[in-house]
Amino acid sequence: MASEVHGADEGGLVFHPMDQFELKSFFGDGPIGMFTITNATVWMALAVVCIVAMMVFGSSRRAVIPSRAQSIAELAYGFIYKMVEDVAGKDAVKFFPYIMTLFMFIVFANFLGLIPMAFTTTSHFAVTVVLALLVFVTVTAVGFVKNGAKFLALFWVSSAPLALRPVLAVIEIISYFVRPVSHSIRLAGNVMAGHAVIKVFAAFAAALVVNEIPTAVGAIVTPLSILGITALYALEVLVAFIQAYVFAILTCVYLRDALHPSH
Amino acid sequence: MATDTHAAGHAADAVSAPGMPQLDFSNWGNQIFWLLITLVVIYFVLSRIALPRIAAVLAERQGTITNDIAAAEELKAKAGEAEEAYNKALLDARAEAQRIVAETKAEIQAELDAATAKADAEIAAKASESEKAIAEIRAGAVESIREVAADTANEIVAALGGKADAKSVTAAVEARMKG
Amino acid sequence: MEGQLAHIGAGLAGLGTGLAALGVGNVAANYLAGALRNPSAAASQTATLFIGIAFAEALGIFSFLVALLLMFAV
Numbered sequence: 001m002a003s004e005v006h007g008a009d010e011g012g013l014v015f016h017p018m019d020q021f022e023l024k025s026f027f028g029d030g031p032i033g034m035f036t037i038t039n040a041t042v043w044m045a046l047a048v049v050c051i052v053a054m055m056v057f058g059s060s061r062r063a064v065i066p067s068r069a070q071s072i073a074e075l076a077y078g079f080i081y082k083m084v085e086d087v088a089g090k091d092a093v094k095f096f097p098y099i100m101t102l103f104m105f106i107v108f109a110n111f112l113g114l115i116p117m118a119f120t121t122t123s124h125f126a127v128t129v130v131l132a133l134l135v136f137v138t139v140t141a142v143g144f145v146k147n148g149a150k151f152l153a154l155f156w157v158s159s160a161p162l163a164l165r166p167v168l169a170v171i172e173i174i175s176y177f178v179r180p181v182s183h184s185i186r187l188a189g190n191v192m193a194g195h196a197v198i199k200v201f202a203a204f205a206a207a208l209v210v211n212e213i214p215t216a217v218g219a220i221v222t223p224l225s226i227l228g229i230t231a232l233y234a235l236e237v238l239v240a241f242i243q244a245y246v247f248a249i250l251t252c253v254y255l256r257d258a259l260h261p262s263h
Numbered sequence: 264m265a266t267d268t269h270a271a272g273h274a275a276d277a278v279s280a281p282g283m284p285q286l287d288f289s290n291w292g293n294q295i296f297w298l299l300i301t302l303v304v305i306y307f308v309l310s311r312i313a314l315p316r317i318a319a320v321l322a323e324r325q326g327t328i329t330n331d332i333a334a335a336e337e338l339k340a341k342a343g344e345a346e347e348a349y350n351k352a353l354l355d356a357r358a359e360a361q362r363i364v365a366e367t368k369a370e371i372q373a374e375l376d377a378a379t380a381k382a383d384a385e386i387a388a389k390a391s392e393s394e395k396a397i398a399e400i401r402a403g404a405v406e407s408i409r410e411v412a413a414d415t416a417n418e419i420v421a422a423l424g425g426k427a428d429a430k431s432v433t434a435a436v437e438a439r440m441k442g
Numbered sequence: 443m444e445g446q447l448a449h450i451g452a453g454l455a456g457l458g459t460g461l462a463a464l465g466v467g468n469v470a471a472n473y474l475a476g477a478l479r480n481p482s483a484a485a486s487q488t489a490t491l492f493i494g495i496a497f498a499e500a501l502g503i504f505s506f507l508v509a510l511l512l513m514f515a516v
Contacts, residue, residue, distance in 0.1 A: 018282070018283055018284060018510075018514060021283070021284040021285060022284045023284060023287070023290045023293070023294070032289070032290055032293050033293065034292045034293055034296055035293070035296065036293055038290075038293060038294075038297075040293075040294050040297060041293075041297045044297055044298065044301040045301070047301065047305075048301055048304050048305055048308075051305055051308065051309075052308055055308070055309060055312075055313035055314075055317070056308060056312050056313050056316075059313060059316050059317050059320060060316075062316060062319070062320050062323075063320070064320070064323060064324050064327055066320070070320070073313070073317055074317055074320070074321060077314065077317045077318070077321070078321075083489070086489065087489055096314070097306065097309050097310035097314055098306070100309055100314065101302060101305045101306045101309055101310075102302075104305060104309065105301065105302060105305055121294075121298070123285070124284075124285050124294055125285045125286075126285070126290065126291040126294035126295055126298070127294055127295075127298050130295050130298055130299070131298075131302075134302075182497075182500045182504075185500065185503060185504065185507060186496060186499065186500040186503055188285070189500075189503030189504075189506055189507055190499070190503060192285070192510075193459075193503065193506050196510075242492065245492060246492055246493070246495075246496040249489055249492060249493060249496075250493065250496065253493060282514035282515045283510060283511070283514045283515055286511075286515055
């Protein structure tokens with residue numbers, strides 16, 4: 001592990017919680033250009049492979065009585081379909097493949113990132129900002145195409161007193177444009193925070209083998225750190241799913257606003 | 264963390280790019296390019312292959328379930344009908360049996376009545392015949408008594424030396440017979 | 443000196459994550475209280491629960507981000 005490499009260089013406990021997010025060229029050590037295959041590329045490709053394996057090969061038998069793999073695919077389908085229908089409304093069902101794409105990519109990127117030594121693509125703002133901006137642009141375009149100028153009623157709160165409406169309109173517009181920011185930072189921040197904290201615990205777990213620390217202290221710190229890593233890992237499994245779910249459900253909420261701006 | 268294989272290059276990276284790798288904007292183009300390709304691939308795989316297939320399977324299953332439920336309802340209705348028919352047949356059979364029992368009973372009763380009536384009539388006839396015979400015998404007896412009494416009276420009167428008047432003897436016998 | 447101030451600032455910003463935890467706990471606690479009072483309506487509101495938690499947590503993540511920026515980027 002990198003911390004041991006650093007430990008050998010510098011001595012003592014060394015924390016490099018952000019090293020795991022470094023983007024590297026996958027073949028050789030060359031500079032990263034636009035089309036270089038990096039570790040991010042590889043893990044995105046793995047996510048695609050996993051999604052294809054689950055959704056395409058899992059359902060390839062088209063059985064009326066499903067196999068285990070097919071039930072998982074159907075479960076994912078039903079889960080997101082019901083969410084789109086319930087949250088965004090029946091007329092949003094035509095956006096279901098789009099939301100399914102976002103959800104499947106995020107959930108697989110998150111879970112693949114939990115594999116030790118893996119690279120977590122969703123921990124990078126470059127990825128989540130693009131995802132959030134895609135949603136933002138789509139929602140805004142859909143809002144204007146479907147409702148025309150009436151879409152602006154979203155910012156003009158007709159249930160508020162007239163004097164308050166301009167103030168509320170400013171607040172609503174600001175909150176509308178903050179949406180992609182919070183949408184993207186929530187996902188990347190959650191994933192990054194979890195992984196970084198696990199990494200900090202991992203640095204503490206080396207206490208027993210670092211010469212500068214007394215063995216008695218290390219004998220206490222190391223098991224505690226490993227326990228902490230285990231607990232955090234369980235939390236991260238939960239977070240990996242919940243953040244994908246939250247990203248998808250917020251997309252549905254924004255889509256509902258675009259389709260029915262009156263409320 | 265895939266740093267083991269790149270440990271040599273790592274130290275140089277750590278010096279040249281400290282801090283958050285996320286904020287190294289020189290990488291953004293690369294990541295965004297591959298992300299967009301990934302998303303497009305996933306979108307087409309899902310929307311062209313996976314989702315329609317799963318939707319078809321789900322619809323087929325729903326159809327199968329609906330058909331099975333309908334068939335089950337039909338069978339249930341048939342079972343109900345069969346039960347009804349069975350109950351009806353049972354009731355009919357029971358009614359028939361009761362009818363036959365009543366008929367037989369009535370027949371037997373009629374035969375019994377007829378036999379009784381016949382017996383009664385025969386008994387009555389025999390009784391009347393007997394009565395008639397008894398009456399005849401009695402009449403015969405009465406007549407004989409009268410004759411015997413008259414004869415006896417005549418004889419007694421003659422024995423006493425009188426001459427019995429047949430008419431008065433008969434009257435006297437009649438009077439005694441009535442008394 | 444400036445780097446040390448940045449680390450102090452990062453620690454202060456880290457307080458925000460803890461406060462966001464209070465907010466998330468508040469959302470979950472009120473959801474639970476409502477769900478116990480009316481269990482039949484609970485299932486239909488889990489989506490709202492997660493949206494509420496997401497909004498509350500986003501702000502905590504912002505302060506975590508500020509801490510990271512102070513630590514690594516400033």
